[in-house]
Amino acid sequence: MAERGESSEAVMLKKTEEEKLRKGKMIVGDESKAGYEEEGKKVKLVTSDGVTMEVEISIVKEMEIIQTFIGATDTDDSFIFPISNVSSHILNQIIELVKGEYDQELAKKLSHDELKEILVAANYLNMKTLFHFIATAIANVIQNKSVEFVRDFFGIVNDFTEEEEAELRKTNAWAFEGVDED
Amino acid sequence: MAEPSAKILRRTVDGEADKIDRISALPQSVLLSILSRLDLKEAAATSVLSTTWRDLFLQLPKIELTFDIYGNPSDHPRLFHIFTLLAHRVLRERNPEAPIRSLNVSVRNFTERMEKDYRSLLMSAAAAVSTYKVQQFDLSLMFRLITKSLKIFIPPAIFTSETLTSLRLTLSAGWDVPENVWLPNVTVVHFLPFLLVDENCVQRFLDRCPRLEDMMFKMKDEGKVKNLCMSSSTVKSVMLGWDLKDESETSITVKSESLLRLTLSLNRTHTVNVNAPNLKFFSIKGKALELNMIQSVPSIEEAVIASDCMLEFSNLNNFYSRSEKACTFFGELQNLTLLHISEPIMKALYVSKPELPTFRNMYKIKLIPDYSLDDFSRYWIAKVLFNLFQNCPNLKVLCFEKAFDNYFGEVDLESVFPTSMVQNLKELEIFNYRGRDMEYKLVEFFMNNGRSLEIVYLRKYDLMPNTSTWKRKQRERISSFLTSSEDCEIIFR
Numbered sequence: 001m002a003e004r005g006e007s008s009e010a011v012m013l014k015k016t017e018e019e020k021l022r023k024g025k026m027i028v029g030d031e032s033k034a035g036y037e038e039e040g041k042k043v044k045l046v047t048s049d050g051v052t053m054e055v056e057i058s059i060v061k062e063m064e065i066i067q068t069f070i071g072a073t074d075t076d077d078s079f080i081f082p083i084s085n086v087s088s089h090i091l092n093q094i095i096e097l098v099k100g101e102y103d104q105e106l107a108k109k110l111s112h113d114e115l116k117e118i119l120v121a122a123n124y125l126n127m128k129t130l131f132h133f134i135a136t137a138i139a140n141v142i143q144n145k146s147v148e149f150v151r152d153f154f155g156i157v158n159d160f161t162e163e164e165e166a167e168l169r170k171t172n173a174w175a176f177e178g179v180d181e182d
Numbered sequence: 183m184a185e186p187s188a189k190i191l192r193r194t195v196d197g198e199a200d201k202i203d204r205i206s207a208l209p210q211s212v213l214l215s216i217l218s219r220l221d222l223k224e225a226a227a228t229s230v231l232s233t234t235w236r237d238l239f240l241q242l243p244k245i246e247l248t249f250d251i252y253g254n255p256s257d258h259p260r261l262f263h264i265f266t267l268l269a270h271r272v273l274r275e276r277n278p279e280a281p282i283r284s285l286n287v288s289v290r291n292f293t294e295r296m297e298k299d300y301r302s303l304l305m306s307a308a309a310a311v312s313t314y315k316v317q318q319f320d321l322s323l324m325f326r327l328i329t330k331s332l333k334i335f336i337p338p339a340i341f342t343s344e345t346l347t348s349l350r351l352t353l354s355a356g357w358d359v360p361e362n363v364w365l366p367n368v369t370v371v372h373f374l375p376f377l378l379v380d381e382n383c384v385q386r387f388l389d390r391c392p393r394l395e396d397m398m399f400k401m402k403d404e405g406k407v408k409n410l411c412m413s414s415s416t417v418k419s420v421m422l423g424w425d426l427k428d429e430s431e432t433s434i435t436v437k438s439e440s441l442l443r444l445t446l447s448l449n450r451t452h453t454v455n456v457n458a459p460n461l462k463f464f465s466i467k468g469k470a471l472e473l474n475m476i477q478s479v480p481s482i483e484e485a486v487i488a489s490d491c492m493l494e495f496s497n498l499n500n501f502y503s504r505s506e507k508a509c510t511f512f513g514e515l516q517n518l519t520l521l522h523i524s525e526p527i528m529k530a531l532y533v534s535k536p537e538l539p540t541f542r543n544m545y546k547i548k549l550i551p552d553y554s555l556d557d558f559s560r561y562w563i564a565k566v567l568f569n570l571f572q573n574c575p576n577l578k579v580l581c582f583e584k585a586f587d588n589y590f591g592e593v594d595l596e597s598v599f600p601t602s603m604v605q606n607l608k609e610l611e612i613f614n615y616r617g618r619d620m621e622y623k624l625v626e627f628f629m630n631n632g633r634s635l636e637i638v639y640l641r642k643y644d645l646m647p648n649t650s651t652w653k654r655k656q657r658e659r660i661s662s663f664l665t666s667s668e669d670c671e672i673i674f675r
Contacts, residue, residue, distance in 0.1 A: 123212050131215070139219030147230055156232045168230050174268035175226035177261060178251075 044080040051088035052080065059098045064126035085124040090117045094130060102129060107137035112153055115141065214241060222246055226268060240276040243283040247272065247303075250290045255326065259295045266299045273306040282310060284318035284348075291326040292354075301335060308337035315345040322352040331356055338362060356402065359383065363390035370396045375425050378403035384412045395419065405430035413437035424449035424468075446470075448489065465522075472504070473511045482515055483543070488524040488550055502533070509536040519543045524550040528566045529558050538573045546579035547571075548611075551589055560591030564598040571603040581611040586618045586643070595627045604628065609637040616643045617656055626663045635667040641675040 042054040043066070060066055066081050083091070093114055100106045110118070115138055122131040142150045151158060160168070169176055217225040217239055225239040247269045249262055269287075276282075287307055289300065300323075311319055323334065334353055338360035340346075348370035351357070356377055365371075368391050376384070376399040388394060394414060398421040401410075410432060412420075417438050424447070433453040436444060441458035448454075448468030455474045456464075465486035466473070473489075508530040515521070516539040531538075547570075571577065582589070590598055610628045615621055625638060640660070644650040652674045660672060 119212070120208065123208060135212075135215045136219055139216050142216075143220060143224060147227065150228065151231055154231070156235070159232050160230065165230050168236065172226050172229050172268055172271070174261075174264045175223050175229065177223075177264055 045091065046080055046082045047086055047088040047091050048084050049087050049089075053088060053091055055091070055095065059095055062098065062127045062129060064128070065124070083125065086121040087117070090114070090121050093118060094121060094127075097130065097133065102133040104133075104137060104140070107133070107140070110137070112141070116154075210238065210241070213238060214243075218242055218244060221248065222272070223248075223268075226272075237277070240272060241280040243280065244286075245272055245282055245284070246286040246288070248286070248288045250288065252291070255291070255293070258291060258293065258326075259299075262289075262296045263299050266303045269303055270306050273310040276314065278313070280314070282314040282316045284320070285310060285316045286318075286320040286322075288320070288322045290324045292323055293326050294332065297332075304335070304337055308339040311340055311343050311346065316343070317345055318348040318350075319346055320348075320350045320352075322350075323355060325354045333357060336360075341365065343368075359387060363387060365391045365394075367393055369393055372396075372398040374398070374400040374423075375402035376400060378407045378410070381407050381409050381411070384410060388412060388414045388417070392416065397421070399423070400425050407432065409433050409435075411435040411437070414441075415439055417441055419443040419445075421445040421447075423447040445486075446489075472507055475511060475514065481517065483518060484520040485515055485518055486522040487512070487527045488522065488552075490526040505530040505533040506536075509534045513537070513539055516541055517543055519545045520548075521546070522548040522550055525552040525558060525563065528563055531566045531570070532558075532562045538569060541574045542576060544574040544577055546581065547574065547577060548581040548583060550583045551585075560589065560593055564590055564593045567598050568600060572600050574603070576606070577603055578607060579609040579611065580607055582613065582624070584614040584643075585612050585621050585624055586614065586616040589620060595624070599627075601631070604631045605633045607632050608634055609639065610635065611639040611641075613641045614643040615640045617653075622659065625660055629663040629665045629667075629670065631666060632670070633666050635665070635670045638670060638672045639675070640673065 041057040043057055043060045044052055045055050045060070045066075046052050066083075069081065086094075093110065097106055097118070107115070115134065118130070118134045119138060121127075122134050142153055145153075150156075158165070213235075217228065220228075222239070222242070222245065225242060228235045229237070229239060247265075249265045251258065251261060273285075285307065287303065289296075292300070304321075307319070307321070310316060319340065321336075325332075332355045334355045334357045336351070336357045340349070341360050341363045342365075344366060346365055347367050349365065349368055350370065350372035352372070352374045356375065358377060358379075363386075371391065371394060378384070378401050384399070388397075394417055396419045397417055400423045402425040408431070412435070415438065418440055420436060420438070420441060420443070422434070422436075422445070431452065433455070434446075435455040435457070437457040439459065441461055443463040444456060444458065444461060445463075445465040446452075446454060446467070448466070448470055452468075452470055453472040453474075454466070454470055459481060461481055463484045464482050466489040467486070468489055470489040508527060512527060512531065513536050518541055521541075521544065549567075604627075607628065610625070610632070612621060612624065625640070628635060629638065638660075642650050642652060657674055660674075
């Protein structure tokens, strides 16, 4: 894991340098503004596992972190953006969700790990609609579930002593009223 | 307890540690946004997950305290007590840096045995309103059984908040407005009920809400208040209803420069005076003896006229004069773009036969049949509607709330709908479609003759499951009608 992370970072650094060069050329040679608004245009994203993916501009537009970057620079379609927190698998999932117009039915097909990874990605890329969608999907999964299930889902290690937890269950008794713990 | 932890440890060894860490490393706001999608009871249960989560639910910006349980009623007071213990925590022990944006306290199946706990719950809520700068406060209380009229004490502090922008109380109990009211930022106030103690009580309240825009009051009184006047320079929307039917008569006067929407649901006989020069929407249901509009009428664009002005007349003169007044009012609604009309007013239009103005802007008319008027023949309705449609040269949408019974009797549809109106119509809507012959006849008539018809929207009667879906035969029958319009879309819902 760690090795792969390093190598993809190296690739990204290289790309960034290339981008700077291209940008220099573009400013000299091209007076027109980057037409990234055009339909059918694609933006290249490099994922955490080093995969370069071409993503439709309509989807990239929802990624506010990239939008800020595009807004601040002159760009053409040869630009490449690193998204170091998102794997190619998760990016593909995100594209499917956006194309599927955020249908909660699609969320039911995602594994627990995918749900969590998409949450992390939505937060990192600052995709508001995706974030609300995935937060709702996760809430739907943990709803009406036992404490043990939720701990397991989030990967939370219980750091209460038995006494502390018992005390808390007493203080917040209403929260556990009528709930079957199994 | 030990088992799940062991599981996680094993996973950590498997090399998924970074995945796990990334979730717990997310900012609290991310975890809170998941918690905010659970009901408060479930969010509070996350307190035992780990120390990170222990007090997280106490920071939720939206708090919905809901006690809505069934089961053995004798156990309710005990459960309600446990519920209030958690509610007190949420309302008193939260992070002082975390304001409460909205607070909703909703209790159902209330009995008198819960009163003491409810009282202390309200004290905590009132304290939270000022401590945590609550902006929206909703309080609702429903009794399990309707007991003798119980009064609920609402802490006066709620009525002197600088931060509240919305205050909505829905109680199946009486309560008193405190003497001292000062809600400088409130824009929305819904009081169901509002106890009418004297003629000035509504005005006194309005004077203490200098930014109020939206008010909804359901009045409750013992018939003592005969004259109710209210005036405000800020209110944009007023909804007034009456809780009890009784025989007394009341006069209501509403005066506001900024009023845009006025909805009246009258349960007893009223004389209504409206002085609102910018009124755009007006709706009246129930009994209205008299309706006086001062300067305001030309601005009204949408009107729902479903009131009965023709009941309880003392003699024939009285009957005719009421009918005249109703027609005068109706005739002045000449800028309407949208009209919902029920039969009582049609009756007046038939009796008095007024000269109608041309409703140049009228775009849509919705017909709300009232089959309870036995003495009003379908032939008369046809006459009134024909006259009305003729005076609406730009009518594009015609909607029937229901048409299943023999709405126009044996009357020829040509004598109800003028040819020019049928030819200009773009959309026909029939709600509560039941598949009666009358309905097919109407649809066929408009499809055959409506040269400009673009949409026929038919919505099924959805109260009964066996009639709520469209059968293939029904669709086919409608689709087979000849259309005189080139592209007419039929929408089945």
